[in-house]
Ligand code: BDR
């Protein structure tokens with residue numbers, strides 16, 4: 245049975261691969277995309293999302309544009325600067341042909357609320373950017389939390405940050421929104437943090453194999469992966485050079501087969517005030533909060549990932565359809 249999902253994206257290079265996996269894998273049905281300010285402005289994220297869907301021949305998947313800034317702050321904890329590490333990994337515009345497709349609305353939050361309110365089948369919500377749209381939906385609709393059966397978040401980290409020493413970008417970019425989402429009481433929340441996505445990092449040989457399919461998705465994924473490898477090698481090298489994570493696509497892969505990640509059910513909170521630690525996901529690996537503050541587990545946190553299985557999903561999704 246196919247699994248339905250809505251992707252909330254700040255399309256960048258890894259979001260683009262996540263969109264293609266969600267749109268093209270036989271076991272998934274991408275119901276729609278919502279966009280959010282993140283890797284680049286929300287307008288660029290929307291255009292990038294539409295370009296991806298058009299390029300891979302899935303123009304009917306609706307795209308709704310969302311929030312232009314975090315829910316409580318005028319800007320990220322520090323304003324975005326062109327030329328910073330994130331913009332070098334993604335760039336403002338993806339290198340794909342222009343599209344005439346347009347967003348269906350500028351009200352992603354309303355789209356999320358209405359779609360989950362009226363859903364007759366289960367739809368998973370997969371946010372892979374800052375959590376601004378999701379927090380806004382929670383604030384506007386008291387039933388949103390119970391209408392969404394499952395949330396799979398790419399974000400956070402246990403070991404180290406990528407935007408600051410303490411924080412991963414998606415959580416750092418709207419920490420108040422992230423704190424709301426983790427504290428909301430969704431039925432099932434899975435978090436795919438950097439700790440897992442780095443274990444599923446891919447290399448040039450993987451890109452070559454995707455490119456060899458000759459499909460638009462295979463060629464685009466190869467372009468994005470090669471760009472990411474070059475960027476990571478120059479600014480955030482992995483222990484083995486020549487590899488780069490495709491964070492957001494791993495969150496989508498976890499819907500195809502949960503065993504692609506190894507999870508533990510733990511309590512997760514988000515730091516919103518620390519001057520050095522704002523945006524840090526505080527993961528209670530030793531179950532201290534439950535014992536002393538009575539905060540129960542709220543999240544299935546991925547600490548590991550299976551690179552080969554992850555790649556096999558990309559490989560099958562981006563191969564020519566029979
Ligand atoms: C996350 O931040 C963004 O730059 C990526 O698209 C991904 O969602 C990784 O920290």
Ligand code: CA
Pocket residue numbers: 253254255256258259282283372373492
């Ligand atoms: Ca993203």
